[in-house]
Amino acid sequence: MKFTKMQGIGNDYIYINCFEEKVQNPSELSIKLSDRHFGIGSDGIILIEPSDKADCRMDIYNADGSQAMMCGNGIRCVGKYVYERGIVKKDVLKVDTMSGVKTLYLDIEDGKVVSVTVDMGSPEFQTEKIPVTYPKDRMIGEPVVFGEAEYSVTCVSMGNPHCVLFVDDVNQVEIEKVGPMLECDGIFPHRANIEFIQVLSAEEVNMRVWERGSGETWACGTGACAAAVACAANHKTGRSVTVHLRGGDLHIKWDDKTDKVFMRGPAEFVFDGMMNV
Numbered sequence: 001m002k003f004t005k006m007q008g009i010g011n012d013y014i015y016i017n018c019f020e021e022k023v024q025n026p027s028e029l030s031i032k033l034s035d036r037h038f039g040i041g042s043d044g045i046i047l048i049e050p051s052d053k054a055d056c057r058m059d060i061y062n063a064d065g066s067q068a069m070m071c072g073n074g075i076r077c078v079g080k081y082v083y084e085r086g087i088v089k090k091d092v093l094k095v096d097t098m099s100g101v102k103t104l105y106l107d108i109e110d111g112k113v114v115s116v117t118v119d120m121g122s123p124e125f126q127t128e129k130i131p132v133t134y135p136k137d138r139m140i141g142e143p144v145v146f147g148e149a150e151y152s153v154t155c156v157s158m159g160n161p162h163c164v165l166f167v168d169d170v171n172q173v174e175i176e177k178v179g180p181m182l183e184c185d186g187i188f189p190h191r192a193n194i195e196f197i198q199v200l201s202a203e204e205v206n207m208r209v210w211e212r213g214s215g216e217t218w219a220c221g222t223g224a225c226a227a228a229v230a231c232a233a234n235h236k237t238g239r240s241v242t243v244h245l246r247g248g249d250l251h252i253k254w255d256d257k258t259d260k261v262f263m264r265g266p267a268e269f270v271f272d273g274m275m276n277v
C-alpha cells in the first residue's frame, strides 16, 4: 500500500489516498504504523476518501487506534495533498469530516500550497455537548483541582473535546505526568485533549498540548482554536491570536460577527513510501 507522511507544524500523520487504496482495519493500522520504533512513526493516520457531499472526506485515527472527529493540522495537509496531487484542483475546497463539512482556502504560489486557512466553525461551550460532566451549562475559567494542583479550567469543543488550562510557564509543565491524568479524568466521558496555555500578550500565547490518544504532540490545530477561544472568553487576549506551539505557529481568529473560528498555518510533505500490510 502506498502512503505519504505529512506534517503541520510537527503534528505528523500518515496519509493514505483512499481514492486508490483500500484500508481494511484503520484502528489496527494506526496503532501499527504510528509506532516510532516498530512502525513508520506518527501521531496517527489520516484517510483521504471520496465524498458525495464535499470535494473529499478525511477520517482520522489517533496513535492508540481511537477515531477522532476532527483534526486541524491534518485538514490543512489534506488540502495540500488533494490540490498538489491533482485530485481536487480548486483553491477553495470543501472537506467532509465526522464533525461536518469544513471549507479550506488555499494560498498558492507557483503551483504549491504555502498555507491553508480553515473555517473551523463555531466553538461549542455547552458542557453536555463537549462532553464534560460539570454542574453548570458552561465551564469557562472554573477553578478545578486535578491531582495536587488547582487550575482555571475552560472546556470547549472544536468538533472534538478540549480542556484549556492557564499556566505561568508551559516549559515547567510536567506534561507526561499531568497530561494522561487529565485526559482520562472522570469528568470527561470521551476523554479530552488538554491544552496548557501561557499568555504572553493580548495577541500571543505559548501552548503545549497533550492529545487524546496520541500523547504530547508538537501541535494541535483544533487545540490552538480551543485555546484562542478560551483566552478571549476569559478576557486574557483579543479575538486574533498567534499560538506558538512546539512545532511552529498558528494564527487563529474568532470572528465576532459570525462566531466562526478561522485557523491559518502551513502544511508540508515529508516523504512518500510503500508498506506491506
Ligand SMILES: N[C@@H](CCC[C@H](N)C(=O)O)C(=O)O
Residues within 6 Å of the ligand: 011, 060, 062, 067, 068, 069, 070, 071, 072, 073, 074, 160, 161, 193, 211, 212, 213, 214, 217, 219, 220, 221, 222, 223
Ligand atoms: N492533532 C489534531 C487533533 C487530533 C485528534 C485528537 N487527538 C482527538 O482525539 O480529538 C489537530 O490538529 O486538531
